[in-house]
Amino acid sequence: MFTIGDFAKHGRVSVRMLHHYDAIGLLRPARVDPASGYRFYEAGQLSRLHRVIALKDLGFSLEQVRSILDEQVSTEQLRGMLRLRRAELEETMAAAARRLTHVEARLRSIESEGRMTADDVVVKRIPAVRVAELTGTAAGFDPEQIGPVIGPLYDELCRRLEAAGVAVTGPGVAYYEDAPEGDGAITVHAALTVTADPAAGHDFTIVDLPAIGSAATIVHHGSMDDILSTAQTLARWIDATGARSTGYSRELYLECPEDHAKWVTEVQEPIAQD
Numbered sequence: 001m002f003t004i005g006d007f008a009k010h011g012r013v014s015v016r017m018l019h020h021y022d023a024i025g026l027l028r029p030a031r032v033d034p035a036s037g038y039r040f041y042e043a044g045q046l047s048r049l050h051r052v053i054a055l056k057d058l059g060f061s062l063e064q065v066r067s068i069l070d071e072q073v074s075t076e077q078l079r080g081m082l083r084l085r086r087a088e089l090e091e092t093m094a095a096a097a098r099r100l101t102h103v104e105a106r107l108r109s110i111e112s113e114g115r116m117t118a119d120d121v122v123v124k125r126i127p128a129v130r131v132a133e134l135t136g137t138a139a140g141f142d143p144e145q146i147g148p149v150i151g152p153l154y155d156e157l158c159r160r161l162e163a164a165g166v167a168v169t170g171p172g173v174a175y176y177e178d179a180p181e182g183d184g185a186i187t188v189h190a191a192l193t194v195t196a197d198p199a200a201g202h203d204f205t206i207v208d209l210p211a212i213g214s215a216a217t218i219v220h221h222g223s224m225d226d227i228l229s230t231a232q233t234l235a236r237w238i239d240a241t242g243a244r245s246t247g248y249s250r251e252l253y254l255e256c257p258e259d260h261a262k263w264v265t266e267v268q269e270p271i272a273q274d
Contacts, residue, residue, distance in 0.1 A: 007041035011049045026052060026066050058085040101225055121237040126212035126268050131191035132161055132204050137179050138186045143225050146188060150174060153190035160204050166196045176248040215268040223260040234269060243271040
């Protein structure tokens with residue numbers, strides 16, 4: 001048997017923690033000396049201690065840990081819990097990283113106020129174009145909400161076009177509409193330029209995007225996560241010139257290398273000028 005001090009060393013925990021586990025009935029000593037009150041533990045109890053620590057680190061309360069252990073959780077079940085919790089933690093970390101990215105984008109937008117000028121905005125007609133597309137729904141029009149929807153749509157669209165033998169003949173085009181369900185939701189259209197005709201059996205849609213008679217356009221350099229400062233410049237131009245926006249902007253992806261920081265995108269916002 002081990003004294004409580006030696007057992008604590010082998011279990012990589014504190015004596016104080018073992019006292020607490022004993023007090024709440026989570027891990028009782030194998031024997032308590034009736035005269036001295038000294039606690040003694042057996043090596044076999046390390047297995048229960050390791051389970052206690054693992055479950056606690058997975059986020060379970062000590063009461064929940066006791067209930068789980070009393071039900072004799074197997075090593076494989078515990079490993080399954082670990083895998084599930086690891087996936088949850090990884091998603092939490094990824095979500096936190098995405099939030100930080102978008103907070104940084106907001107800060108860069110603030111810092112860049114006034115750097116782009118009206119000279120960067122060009123009014124022009126946007127010709128009609130035939131595209132193959134997939135659609136999805138985003139909770140809102142913020143880059144943080146659009147990004148997780150549009151990226152997978154383009155990945156899936158590319159896969160489906162290749163499987164169907166449909167060639168991409170021009171740049172990608174993204175466009176947006178208010179979703180039928182309302183509450184600020186956005187229908188996201190992820191599209192690629194094609195010349196193919198619509199055909200039955202395609203697991204994507206081929207449509208002809210109509211021309212935009214008058215669009216205020218501006219070229220954005222960099223990741224679409226950083227689109228806010230460019231959109232802000234365009235909004236200021238529209239306000240300053242007395243023009244009126246008549247819909248969501250389109251995004252024409254002119255250059256899309258693997259490094260998103262090197263992307264080149266033309267933002268095309270339909271306008272009316274009195």
